[in-house]
Amino acid sequence: MYQEIILDHYRTPHGAGLREPFDAESFQINPTCGDEITLRVKLDGDTVSDVSYETLGCSISQASASVLTDLVVGRSIEDSMRVLTAFQEMAQGRGQVEPDEDVLGDGVAFAGVARYPARVKCALLGWMAFKDAVVRTAQTQDAAQTQATRDPEEAQP
Amino acid sequence: MTTIEGLDVQKVRADFPILTRTVREGRPLVYLDSGATSQRPRQVLDAERAFLEQHNAAVHRGAHQLAEEATDAYESARARIAAFIGAGPGEVVFTKNATEGINLVAYAMSNSSIRTGLGPESERFALGPGDEIVITELEHHANLVPWQELCRRTGATLRWYSITDEGRVDLDSIELTERTKVVAFAHQSNVLGTILPVAELVRRARAVGALVLLDACQSVPHMPVDLGELDVDFAVFSGHKMLGPSGVGVLYGRAELLAAMPPFLTGGSMIELVRMEHTTYSAPPQRFEAGVPMTSQAVGLGAAVEYINDIGIDVIHAHEIALVRQAVDGLAAVPGVRIIGPQDLTDRGGAVAFVVDGVHAHDVGQVLDDRGVAVRVGHHCAWPLHRRFGVAATVRASFHVYNTPDEVAALVEGVQAAREFFGVVS
Numbered sequence A: 001m002y003q004e005i006i007l008d009h010y011r012t013p014h015g016a017g018l019r020e021p022f023d024a025e026s027f028q029i030n031p032t033c034g035d036e037i038t039l040r041v042k043l044d045g046d047t048v049s050d051v052s053y054e055t056l057g058c059s060i061s062q063a064s065a066s067v068l069t070d071l072v073v074g075r076s077i078e079d080s081m082r083v084l085t086a087f088q089e090m091a092q093g094r095g096q097v098e099p100d101e102d103v104l105g106d107g108v109a110f111a112g113v114a115r116y117p118a119r120v121k122c123a124l125l126g127w128m129a130f131k132d133a134v135v136r137t138a139q140t141q142d143a144a145q146t147q148a149t150r151d152p153e154e155a156q157p
Numbered sequence B: 001m002t003t004i005e006g007l008d009v010q011k012v013r014a015d016f017p018i019l020t021r022t023v024r025e026g027r028p029l030v031y032l033d034s035g036a037t038s039q040r041p042r043q044v045l046d047a048e049r050a051f052l053e054q055h056n057a058a059v060h061r062g063a064h065q066l067a068e069e070a071t072d073a074y075e076s077a078r079a080r081i082a083a084f085i086g087a088g089p090g091e092v093v094f095t096k097n098a099t100e101g102i103n104l105v106a107y108a109m110s111n112s113s114i115r116t117g118l119g120p121e122s123e124r125f126a127l128g129p130g131d132e133i134v135i136t137e138l139e140h141h142a143n144l145v146p147w148q149e150l151c152r153r154t155g156a157t158l159r160w161y162s163i164t165d166e167g168r169v170d171l172d173s174i175e176l177t178e179r180t181k182v183v184a185f186a187h188q189s190n191v192l193g194t195i196l197p198v199a200e201l202v203r204r205a206r207a208v209g210a211l212v213l214l215d216a217c218q219s220v221p222h223m224p225v226d227l228g229e230l231d232v233d234f235a236v237f238s239g240h241k242m243l244g245p246s247g248v249g250v251l252y253g254r255a256e257l258l259a260a261m262p263p264f265l266t267g268g269s270m271i272e273l274v275r276m277e278h279t280t281y282s283a284p285p286q287r288f289e290a291g292v293p294m295t296s297q298a299v300g301l302g303a304a305v306e307y308i309n310d311i312g313i314d315v316i317h318a319h320e321i322a323l324v325r326q327a328v329d330g331l332a333a334v335p336g337v338r339i340i341g342p343q344d345l346t347d348r349g350g351a352v353a354f355v356v357d358g359v360h361a362h363d364v365g366q367v368l369d370d371r372g373v374a375v376r377v378g379h380h381c382a383w384p385l386h387r388r389f390g391v392a393a394t395v396r397a398s399f400h401v402y403n404t405p406d407e408v409a410a411l412v413e414g415v416q417a418a419r420e421f422f423g424v425v426s
Helices: A004-011 A059-072 A077-091 A101-115 A117-155 B009-013 B042-054 B065-084 B098-114 B120-125 B145-154 B198-208 B255-260 B296-311 B313-332 B361-370 B383-388 B405-421
Strands: A024-030 A035-044 A047-056 B092-095 B132-136 B157-161 B180-186 B211-215 B234-238 B249-253 B271-274 B279-281 B337-340 B351-356 B376-378 B394-398
Touching: A004 A059, A004 A101, A024 A117, A035 A059, A035 A117, A047 A059, A047 A077, A047 A117, A059 A077, A059 A101, A059 A117, A059 B361, A077 A101, A077 A117, A101 A117, A117 B361, B042 B065, B042 B296, B065 B092, B065 B296, B092 B098, B098 B120, B098 B145, B098 B180, B098 B211, B098 B234, B098 B249, B120 B255, B132 B145, B145 B157, B180 B198, B198 B211, B249 B255, B296 B313, B313 B337, B313 B351, B313 B405, B351 B361, B351 B405, B361 B376, B361 B394, B361 B405, B394 B405
Parallel strands: B132 B157, B132 B180, B180 B211, B211 B234
Antiparallel strands: A024 A035, A035 A047, B092 B249, B234 B249, B271 B279, B337 B351, B351 B394, B376 B394
């Protein structure tokens, strides 16, 4: 399970630390072990321009967050969600899902995690935080738009 | 193999079929997670099977021969378990597990606090705003969350004794008051291994007239426990941690208290007289066993007690303490390992929790698992306690009668291997 790629990301995590500015933040915990991640997303239009995070967790959850930043930063939201789905399918595939390296890059190193059901949540913690944060940015934007469209009406007597 | 007189561990191991299997590509299983659930000897499995093949029927109903035999087996198991813990048969209530036992008491108190339609005898279980429930910071979630909920429902306040750096209860951290109605605490911490000062806590609770509930999940399976002598009001433990089946646990309650306490779950079996308008309830323990209970599991637990008695609980305890000594000393000698809990074996039992600098508990557990060593990693359902010690997760090794010094050695070697693997060896 501990591929060299995973250990490399664990020892030298990419994009670690919390940065400003950001559009949305998500805090996720793994209730079975108490591991935590706080993850921030910054968007530039439809593109993920930054992902920053702070984790308190095992090598799998830390390396997974590191790989995530490599895979989604610079991509469109739609593309990054496609990667997320592929990663999740692999991680939850009980070793039956053949990962596509073209889509998942270093993420394929986590294919072995799928054979350890207790660790799947560790591998997905950062990804769930990313998904949640992206949803939140959309909500924030919707709220802002709703506010923008509503305000003029409310301004009328 | 072992230094404990009167115990042949290899002979004991032969009773546990699961201990002969291999895991993770042919590694012999080293099972060091009995604090979570223990393994079951053939004698327990056989007792359950024999009951189901020859005597199975719904207990306490029906007058046919099987019903009589099933009821007799169920009640004999109750009597044997009661004798094992220094209780009368009428003081042992079968529950699904220890968690249900604590909830049973909490909900009986909750029902008493509503105060409608109940007799004056239930008043002693009633709580309201200003009243206090006192626990400790080391409790398993099962002895924390039900009390939080009871406080929320009744307006009572939850307070707790804090824990010292060594992992002992700080008896000076709070004072009980006349408003303290319940003092609930673990006999032995499921993380630290600490054995709590039961006599002193009982003395303090008695001084203010509070009821005492003891979470005995980690003590009854591992050391001689006489609940009558400990003078607690209630106690709970589960079958699956004491070589018995899952799905059965015990709530002990002093006879006089159970007689006065209103029920939690209601329905069949627990009634005396039912009319459309009103129902009266049977005497304890049946009052607290609504519906058809777990039966083969209770019989299996009775067989587990017999198995433990045949070896001797004091022999089991001495054996486990020797393993704890070896584990604590062995782990403490590994650089970067910090034991969370007392290293002094005075008032300490068999759970050894630790962290390894630079290696997360999950990763230590994974390396151990790949070597066939099964331990628990995480917060072990004692999250506030882990927060208290500033750690997100620990590795916990725990033992029972079937563990050997070689297995403890495998644990220590595995921890060293984890340090090497993650490159934290200086």
